[in-house]
Amino acid sequence: MTGPHGVTVTLGDLHAWLRGHLGPDADLHGDPLTPVTNLALALEPGDLPDPPGTDAVWLHRSRHVTPGWAHVPRLTSHDGFDAALTTGENWPLARALGWQDVRAVTLPRAAGLLATPPQATWPELVTALEAEFGGSEALVPPERPDVTRLALMNAMRPELLTAVAAEGARVYVTGQLRPGALAAARQLGLGVIAVGHRRSEAWGLRQLAGDLRATFPGLRTEIHP
Template identity: 55%
Template structure:
């Protein structure tokens, strides 16, 4: 494929399979080149009239055959997107934030990573996270004033907090704050940032769009559902 030639839906599907580790991302096939690719978390985020050659969905339930027009290709990746582009073992986010000493972990039916951010204080780390993600749902400062070490995990339970603290983590990052685990975090002296389920997914969608445009210069992307 030449650098600026528009890919087919099959080309995009092959790339998604390799990048996100999920087979059969094609939900509805199409023919012809893909010049414009729309990306959305779910059908609800897509307008009735969509000007695109293909659409990527994170959650495809409810898309049916009703929409959005004849000939448009549909791609969908759920588990691989969650694993690689939201909270959990998100090496892309770690690289974007300049984290070092990254270690992938699998604990108690949960996955994620441990890392050392470049920021040397809680306030600086907190600001960097808010700047990159565009906000947060909730935050709790750590007891220690030492340089932070973080865990980015796809779940929040007391036993996971205990494992993180035992590994020298001082700030626990996840999607949603679990009230049942807040007392455990406070008892351990851990800081917590709930980045937000949808907010972290939208970060992943924007990152995926950037990577697709880099891999396929002939494609223009549009990320839908941002508010």
């Protein structure tokens, strides 16, 4: 395929773009000069046909690749994808949901965003997030129904809840509910929305596919399953 300037888009071009957007853990397996017209994206090899039947694949988790994949050009990213497109420092999600006054939060072994959502109440916020992610895994209502500030974080531990509450957060949004942190959430009066680990990854996969199509016009992407 050719890119916006009539230049053939290669596996190396896609790799360079991924490293720029997802960080240095974006990896490449195959000849960088391989032309790519069809790209399959999946969270893990088991979500794809074996072999995939496309020019190249992008995988979040690349373990358990079978011998049938030996000659399949592939791109991978684990930590960078999690950090940028799930429940970490996910700026595209903030833009998609219309969050305001957004700033990054970096804490020991955790990262995310603090933001003001357009929804003013807990029920409205839950509705908006469930519509965006296609549901949720667990909901813990806050002490007060009004929502002035939320935290989107890629981990859930008592000290993280305490830190974001001190910054004004009323709701804690994360991927997976951690029962060991529930007592701290209740003590702080925080609401918790756990959207689900795989749901957050699926959101990131859709976002990544859309970003690639926007950057490389003519590139066809297939999301699996």
